[in-house]
Amino acid sequence: MPEGDTVFHAAARLRKALAGKTLTRSDFRVPRYATLDVAGQEVDSVGSYGKHLFVRTPELSIHTHLKMEGVWRVYQPGQRWTKPGFTARLILATADAEAVGFSLGLVEVLxxxxxxxxxxxxxxxxxxxxxxxxxxxxxxxxNPAQPIGLALLDQTNLAGLGNIFRTEVCFLHRTHPATPVAAVDNLPALVDTAHRILTEAALHPPRRPFVYGRPRQPCPRCRTPLQARPLTDPSHPTHPDRTIYFCPHCQPPPDSGLATRAVPRSAVSEFGVSCDRLGYGSCP
Structure with a gap:
């Protein structure tokens, strides 16, 4: 699922294409709004909150969510789309741009x-x-007993993290994703790391993750082979498991009895190098 930085970038693209301009065409390809037409209205702002995106006119807010497969693209008038037309869910056009939301998981008008x-x-x-x-x-x-790897995905706790960045946050903080929230060493520092990582991702081109999607490859910290395991939410046993990636040496499981060294306030800087060396741009 796209994460907060992806939606942040999408909002920036739509803002450049639509903000301050009058809509010349709209096409809501969802049953609930099939007859709605906002052509003639001016877009006064475009913004995001976590994984939610809002295109605003003076009276309405067009709210979309990418869910698993959604994406926004901006085209020049008459330019050929790079996605199949049948996947378009929303089209907002001005005199010089056409914004198309493909495979959007949610479209609503408020x-x-x-x-x-x-x-x-x-x-x-x-x-x-x-x-x-x-x-x-x-x-x-x-919820102190909840695994931190699940708590970070809960958007009611903090908005914007998905599976990739929760994995990276736990790695940089030397915390196994199955560790209960109450057992996390220096929770404020972990939250600070999450903020820094997502901010850097929003400001810099994407880089290869440290551990996400890299099972059996060497840990960038200690060279131990990385592992992947399912993580079940005990409070929602019917929900599908989410795969976690971790280093068994740097992030020992919470029931292993092994300890890691104290986590610095900003775990992003723990290697003694800049965030650029770590793949997240430069830290403040």
């Missing part, structure tokens, strides 16, 4: 005054101007 209902249940936005790390820590701590 009154501007009601936009908050789409995000009220979410935790602090890792890429938002009002990022609140203390509130994120508080929310994560509400």
């Amino acid at each position: 009154r501007r005054a009601d936009e908050h209902t789409a995000t009220d249940h979410l935790g602090p936005d890792l890429l938002g101007p009002n990022w609140d790390p203390a509130e994120a820590v508080r929310r994560l701590s509400r």
